[in-house]
Amino acid sequence: MKINYYLKRHFFLLASIVVGIVLLFYADYRARNIWFVIGMDNNINALMTAMGCGLDSWMGIFFPVLATVPFATSYVSDQKSGYFSSQRLRKHHKSYFIEKLWKSALTGSLSLAVPVAFFSIYLWMNNPCSASLYDESGDTVTSFMTHFAEENPKLYMALIVLLTAIVGASMAVFALGISTIVKNEFLTLLIPFGICILSAILGDKNNLLLTFCPSEQADISLYRVLIMDLIVLAIGVGLWIYEYRRKE
Secondary structure (H helix, E strand, O other): OHHHHHHHHHHHHHHHHHHHHHHHHHHHHHHHHOOOOOOOOOHHHHHHHHHHHOOOOOHHHHHHHHHHOOOOOHHHHHHHHOHHHHHHHHOOHHHHHHHHHHHHHHHHHHHHHHHHHHHHHHHHHHOOOOOOOOOOOOOOOOOOOHHHHHHOHHHHHHHHHHHHHHHHHHHHHHHHHHHHHHOOHHHHHHHHHHHHHHHHHHOHHHOHHHHOOHHHOOOOOHHHHHHHHHHHHHHHHHHHHHHHHHHO
8 A cells, every 4th residue: 555655646746747847848839839929049038938928838827736736635645545544553643744744845846846947958958059138129028037037047047946946845835734624635736726826816916826937027026936935835834733733
Protein backbone atom coordinates (compact mmCIF):
# COMPACT_ATOMS: atom_id res chain seq x y z
CA MET A 1 0.00 0.00 0.00
CA LYS A 2 2.85 2.39 0.88
CA ILE A 3 4.53 1.80 -2.52
CA ASN A 4 1.27 2.49 -4.38
CA TYR A 5 0.73 5.57 -2.23
CA TYR A 6 4.09 7.12 -3.12
CA LEU A 7 3.84 6.10 -6.77
CA LYS A 8 0.52 7.90 -6.96
CA ARG A 9 1.96 11.08 -5.45
CA HIS A 10 5.03 11.01 -7.70
CA PHE A 11 2.79 10.49 -10.72
CA PHE A 12 0.70 13.54 -9.76
CA LEU A 13 3.87 15.62 -9.38
CA LEU A 14 5.21 14.50 -12.75
CA ALA A 15 1.82 15.11 -14.38
CA SER A 16 1.66 18.66 -12.97
CA ILE A 17 5.15 19.43 -14.27
CA VAL A 18 4.39 18.04 -17.74
CA VAL A 19 1.07 19.89 -17.96
CA GLY A 20 2.80 23.11 -16.89
CA ILE A 21 5.44 22.75 -19.60
CA VAL A 22 2.80 22.02 -22.24
CA LEU A 23 0.75 25.07 -21.21
CA LEU A 24 3.78 27.36 -21.44
CA PHE A 25 4.78 26.13 -24.89
CA TYR A 26 1.18 26.28 -26.08
CA ALA A 27 0.84 29.89 -24.93
CA ASP A 28 4.16 30.78 -26.54
CA TYR A 29 3.14 29.21 -29.86
CA ARG A 30 -0.20 31.01 -29.88
CA ALA A 31 1.39 34.35 -28.98
CA ARG A 32 3.94 34.09 -31.79
CA ASN A 33 1.82 32.55 -34.55
CA ILE A 34 -1.79 33.53 -33.86
CA TRP A 35 -1.85 36.78 -31.87
CA PHE A 36 1.54 38.16 -32.99
CA VAL A 37 2.27 39.63 -29.57
CA ILE A 38 4.81 42.46 -29.51
CA GLY A 39 8.33 41.91 -28.21
CA MET A 40 8.44 38.12 -28.45
CA ASP A 41 12.05 38.32 -29.68
CA ASN A 42 12.94 39.25 -26.11
CA ASN A 43 13.15 36.22 -23.81
CA ILE A 44 11.68 37.97 -20.78
CA ASN A 45 8.69 39.22 -22.75
CA ALA A 46 8.22 35.70 -24.14
CA LEU A 47 8.31 34.22 -20.63
CA MET A 48 5.87 36.77 -19.20
CA THR A 49 3.51 36.27 -22.13
CA ALA A 50 3.50 32.49 -21.71
CA MET A 51 3.06 32.70 -17.93
CA GLY A 52 0.09 35.02 -17.80
CA CYS A 53 0.19 38.09 -20.03
CA GLY A 54 -0.95 36.37 -23.22
CA LEU A 55 -4.49 35.63 -24.37
CA ASP A 56 -3.85 31.86 -24.20
CA SER A 57 -1.72 31.83 -21.05
CA TRP A 58 -3.74 29.22 -19.19
CA MET A 59 -0.99 28.43 -16.71
CA GLY A 60 -1.44 31.90 -15.26
CA ILE A 61 -4.99 30.88 -14.33
CA PHE A 62 -4.64 27.22 -13.41
CA PHE A 63 -1.36 27.38 -11.48
CA PRO A 64 -3.18 26.91 -8.12
CA VAL A 65 -4.45 23.54 -9.32
CA LEU A 66 -1.04 22.45 -10.63
CA ALA A 67 0.55 23.36 -7.29
CA THR A 68 -2.01 21.55 -5.15
CA VAL A 69 -2.62 18.35 -7.13
CA PRO A 70 0.58 16.45 -6.15
CA PHE A 71 0.30 16.40 -2.35
CA ALA A 72 -2.30 18.79 -0.90
CA THR A 73 -5.06 16.17 -0.95
CA SER A 74 -2.88 13.50 0.68
CA TYR A 75 -4.19 14.15 4.19
CA VAL A 76 -7.79 13.58 3.12
CA SER A 77 -6.74 10.43 1.25
CA ASP A 78 -4.85 9.17 4.32
CA GLN A 79 -7.88 9.58 6.54
CA LYS A 80 -10.25 7.89 4.11
CA SER A 81 -7.93 4.92 3.53
CA GLY A 82 -6.94 4.43 7.16
CA TYR A 83 -3.31 5.26 6.34
CA PHE A 84 -3.38 8.15 8.81
CA SER A 85 -4.27 5.87 11.72
CA SER A 86 -1.57 3.34 10.80
CA GLN A 87 1.07 6.04 10.56
CA ARG A 88 0.13 7.37 13.98
CA LEU A 89 0.84 3.94 15.41
CA ARG A 90 4.14 3.47 13.56
CA LYS A 91 5.70 6.92 13.93
CA HIS A 92 5.45 9.92 16.19
CA HIS A 93 2.33 12.02 15.64
CA LYS A 94 4.40 15.19 15.26
CA SER A 95 6.66 13.66 12.61
CA TYR A 96 3.68 12.79 10.43
CA PHE A 97 2.37 16.37 10.44
CA ILE A 98 5.80 17.90 9.82
CA GLU A 99 6.40 15.52 6.92
CA LYS A 100 3.07 16.40 5.32
CA LEU A 101 3.82 20.10 5.62
CA TRP A 102 7.26 20.11 4.00
CA LYS A 103 6.30 17.62 1.31
CA SER A 104 3.31 19.73 0.31
CA ALA A 105 5.52 22.82 0.14
CA LEU A 106 8.24 21.03 -1.85
CA THR A 107 5.93 19.42 -4.39
CA GLY A 108 4.00 22.66 -4.83
CA SER A 109 7.26 24.50 -5.53
CA LEU A 110 8.49 21.92 -8.01
CA SER A 111 5.13 21.79 -9.82
CA LEU A 112 5.45 25.43 -10.84
CA ALA A 113 9.16 26.20 -10.74
CA VAL A 114 10.35 23.27 -12.89
CA PRO A 115 8.14 24.14 -15.91
CA VAL A 116 9.06 27.83 -15.71
CA ALA A 117 12.77 27.03 -15.33
CA PHE A 118 12.63 24.54 -18.22
CA PHE A 119 10.87 27.05 -20.47
CA SER A 120 13.31 29.82 -19.49
CA ILE A 121 16.32 27.65 -20.35
CA TYR A 122 14.69 26.75 -23.66
CA LEU A 123 14.20 30.42 -24.51
CA TRP A 124 17.85 31.28 -23.86
CA MET A 125 19.13 28.24 -25.76
CA ASN A 126 16.87 29.05 -28.70
CA ASN A 127 17.55 32.79 -28.62
CA PRO A 128 20.88 33.56 -26.86
CA CYS A 129 21.02 37.08 -28.37
CA SER A 130 17.75 38.32 -26.91
CA ALA A 131 16.32 41.50 -28.45
CA SER A 132 15.53 44.69 -26.55
CA LEU A 133 12.88 44.57 -23.84
CA TYR A 134 11.04 47.40 -25.63
CA ASP A 135 9.70 47.46 -29.15
CA GLU A 136 10.13 50.35 -31.60
CA SER A 137 7.23 52.27 -30.06
CA GLY A 138 8.62 51.88 -26.55
CA ASP A 139 6.08 49.27 -25.41
CA THR A 140 6.84 46.04 -23.54
CA VAL A 141 4.91 43.07 -22.18
CA THR A 142 7.04 43.08 -19.03
CA SER A 143 5.78 45.63 -16.51
CA PHE A 144 7.12 44.13 -13.27
CA MET A 145 10.55 45.42 -12.15
CA THR A 146 11.22 46.52 -15.72
CA HIS A 147 14.51 48.30 -15.01
CA PHE A 148 15.97 45.21 -13.32
CA ALA A 149 14.70 43.05 -16.21
CA GLU A 150 16.46 45.28 -18.71
CA GLU A 151 19.76 45.47 -16.80
CA ASN A 152 19.97 41.83 -15.61
CA PRO A 153 17.78 39.64 -17.85
CA LYS A 154 19.08 36.25 -16.69
CA LEU A 155 18.95 37.19 -13.01
CA TYR A 156 15.44 38.51 -13.59
CA MET A 157 14.30 35.19 -15.05
CA ALA A 158 15.95 33.38 -12.13
CA LEU A 159 13.95 35.65 -9.79
CA ILE A 160 10.75 34.74 -11.61
CA VAL A 161 11.54 31.03 -11.18
CA LEU A 162 12.14 31.65 -7.46
CA LEU A 163 8.84 33.51 -7.12
CA THR A 164 6.98 30.65 -8.81
CA ALA A 165 8.58 28.24 -6.33
CA ILE A 166 7.41 30.42 -3.43
CA VAL A 167 3.84 30.76 -4.70
CA GLY A 168 3.73 27.02 -5.44
CA ALA A 169 4.73 26.22 -1.86
CA SER A 170 2.26 28.77 -0.47
CA MET A 171 -0.67 27.46 -2.49
CA ALA A 172 0.09 23.82 -1.68
CA VAL A 173 0.34 24.47 2.07
CA PHE A 174 -2.79 26.62 1.94
CA ALA A 175 -4.68 23.79 0.24
CA LEU A 176 -3.34 21.31 2.80
CA GLY A 177 -4.72 23.52 5.54
CA ILE A 178 -8.05 23.83 3.74
CA SER A 179 -8.24 20.04 3.48
CA THR A 180 -8.45 19.78 7.28
CA ILE A 181 -11.74 21.71 7.13
CA VAL A 182 -13.48 20.47 4.00
CA LYS A 183 -12.38 16.79 4.25
CA ASN A 184 -12.88 16.45 0.50
CA GLU A 185 -10.24 16.02 -2.22
CA PHE A 186 -12.14 17.89 -4.94
CA LEU A 187 -12.90 20.87 -2.70
CA THR A 188 -9.28 20.92 -1.53
CA LEU A 189 -8.26 21.60 -5.13
CA LEU A 190 -11.20 23.82 -6.02
CA ILE A 191 -11.16 26.29 -3.12
CA PRO A 192 -7.64 27.74 -3.66
CA PHE A 193 -8.37 28.03 -7.39
CA GLY A 194 -11.73 29.69 -6.69
CA ILE A 195 -10.21 32.16 -4.24
CA CYS A 196 -7.56 33.14 -6.80
CA ILE A 197 -10.20 33.69 -9.50
CA LEU A 198 -12.38 35.70 -7.10
CA SER A 199 -9.43 37.89 -6.14
CA ALA A 200 -8.77 38.51 -9.85
CA ILE A 201 -12.41 39.48 -10.43
CA LEU A 202 -12.29 41.90 -7.50
CA GLY A 203 -9.06 43.23 -9.01
CA ASP A 204 -6.75 45.85 -7.53
CA LYS A 205 -3.43 44.84 -5.94
CA ASN A 206 -4.87 41.92 -3.97
CA ASN A 207 -5.18 39.79 -7.09
CA LEU A 208 -3.56 36.47 -6.16
CA LEU A 209 -2.96 35.61 -9.81
CA LEU A 210 -0.26 38.29 -9.70
CA THR A 211 1.79 36.13 -7.34
CA PHE A 212 2.50 33.84 -10.30
CA CYS A 213 2.78 36.42 -13.09
CA PRO A 214 3.22 39.90 -11.57
CA SER A 215 3.64 41.53 -15.00
CA GLU A 216 -0.14 41.34 -15.45
CA GLN A 217 -0.30 44.58 -13.43
CA ALA A 218 2.15 47.41 -13.98
CA ASP A 219 2.37 48.97 -10.52
CA ILE A 220 2.71 45.91 -8.28
CA SER A 221 5.93 45.65 -6.26
CA LEU A 222 8.05 42.66 -5.29
CA TYR A 223 7.17 43.30 -1.65
CA ARG A 224 3.46 43.16 -2.43
CA VAL A 225 3.87 39.81 -4.19
CA LEU A 226 5.86 38.36 -1.29
CA ILE A 227 3.39 39.66 1.30
CA MET A 228 0.49 37.98 -0.51
CA ASP A 229 2.48 34.74 -0.65
CA LEU A 230 3.28 35.01 3.06
CA ILE A 231 -0.37 35.59 4.00
CA VAL A 232 -1.52 32.55 1.99
CA LEU A 233 1.26 30.44 3.51
CA ALA A 234 0.50 31.63 7.05
CA ILE A 235 -3.19 30.71 6.71
CA GLY A 236 -2.28 27.22 5.52
CA VAL A 237 0.28 26.69 8.27
CA GLY A 238 -2.13 28.03 10.88
CA LEU A 239 -4.89 25.63 9.84
CA TRP A 240 -2.42 22.74 9.78
CA ILE A 241 -1.12 23.52 13.27
CA TYR A 242 -4.68 23.76 14.56
CA GLU A 243 -5.42 20.31 13.11
CA TYR A 244 -2.27 18.93 14.74
CA ARG A 245 -3.32 20.29 18.12
CA ARG A 246 -6.83 18.97 17.66
CA LYS A 247 -5.59 15.46 16.82
CA GLU A 248 -3.13 15.24 19.71
